[in-house]
Amino acid sequence: MIIHTEATALQIRPWSKTSHMVTWLTPEYGRIVTAVKGACRPKSAFLGQYDLFYTCDLLFYRRERDGVHSIRECSPSALREPLRRCWRSAAAAAYLADLTARVTVSHQEAAAVYDLLNRTLDALPRAPRHDLKALILRYEVNLLAKLGLAPNLDLCPHCHTPDRQWLRFSMTSGRFACPHLAAAAGESAVALHRDVRQLFLTMLDRLTDTADGDILRHSETDKNRPPPHLLLGLSRFLGMFITFHLEVPPAVRRVAFELLDKNPTRETVSLETSSP
Template identity: 30%
Template sequence: MTNQSTTAIVLRTVDFSETSLIVTLLTKDLGRISALAKGARRLKGPFEGSLDLLSVCAITLIDKPGDTLDLLTESKLRRRFRGAQRSMERLYAGYYIAEMLRLLVDDDDPHRELFDMTLSAMGMIDGEGDVARTLLAFDAQCLRLLGHAPATRRCTVCGRDAERSRRRASFSLVGGGVVCENCRPSQSHLMTASWDALDALRELASDPESPPSTAEENADNPSQPPPTSFPIGRLFPAMT
């Protein structure tokens, strides 16, 4: 058993007893964890009302071995999510982010970049950010950071660049990306997607720390128009 301190976002709380909660947290250093918070339901409990949904807290916990729940021993509120006081749209956007993270992230698998990106997205939703655009960028960045980003240029079967001879791309639901004309007849579970939508998705899911991809990706095919540009820097200022 070891004591660990880190920063956490509250993703879910479930009543465990008349006085205690089980909390699911996305932490900066430990990934997603579940922990028992004894006394958290008492009016004057040890956590001072810090364990509300999407609150950002500085926590200390005792890391229990095996499948035993970790024990939360301290939680200090750093920032409370105030979407409910702004609008139903911002509140539900917050719920959406919490649920996506709870379902997509594995236990004890730290993703510091994902944690920082989530804080930025929550700041936009809690502030004056455009909710729909923020959620789109959040989804796309989640896919990239967790290794699920769709292939939007290269065929998922043969690996060659998928030519744009048709107005819409063939997209493999099984392969998670585009399929070229040669490979298309042999594939099942295909849908079509517009190239503009795929370009926009690639931009939204691109690494904000990397140089813009437009020049590099069009260098070998100057006849193609540049991908639709989305202002990721404006969506997530903290990431630029």
């Protein structure tokens, strides 16, 4: 069966001397892998038609059995050139693409994640350097929500009274721990600050409002940008949560965040050392 869809390229791997395996995210079919035979030959019809983070019009032969489909035609509709001029944005995009490829599945509608990914990829090169991490966190928060895997951050009126700044979050059950409820067997819990919980919820809300496209329009201005220590707290929490529930190896994320910290300018240094 021939399928026509739009698709964003998440990963490109060499396959034989002249061919590629391309992993795509599509709105209707989730993550798909296509083989592009002869992709690297000088006269290949596919030269320049796809690259990492491109969104393309894709025509492929759908094969049910081994999961690798055969590409028939491909033409780019969004090249995202600015991502290629800034290595920080490209590093952030590579992490998001890797994460997305790991947590999405084949033959399952993924329109919401597809839309989220494309809008975030569009926003990355326009984000100020020190906002890249916040943009990644926002992507993670909303990705979890769209996958139906977001943590339950509801508070219990008895246990989580407003005077308590630190709350115990049970990784195992994906919600705050309540002393009056039986703990899950082998429960692992982390302390989460009330303000980090609020930041999570804020990021979740802001993106759902932006059906018209631009994520950055809703991002923090200098005045109400979240303080670095809260971003750090959210980043640690999300790192643990994603490793725990999505079974994504933590190294990929750690490397991406370390890369974004390389050669900080005076501005980012002062931002990162201003935590109380």
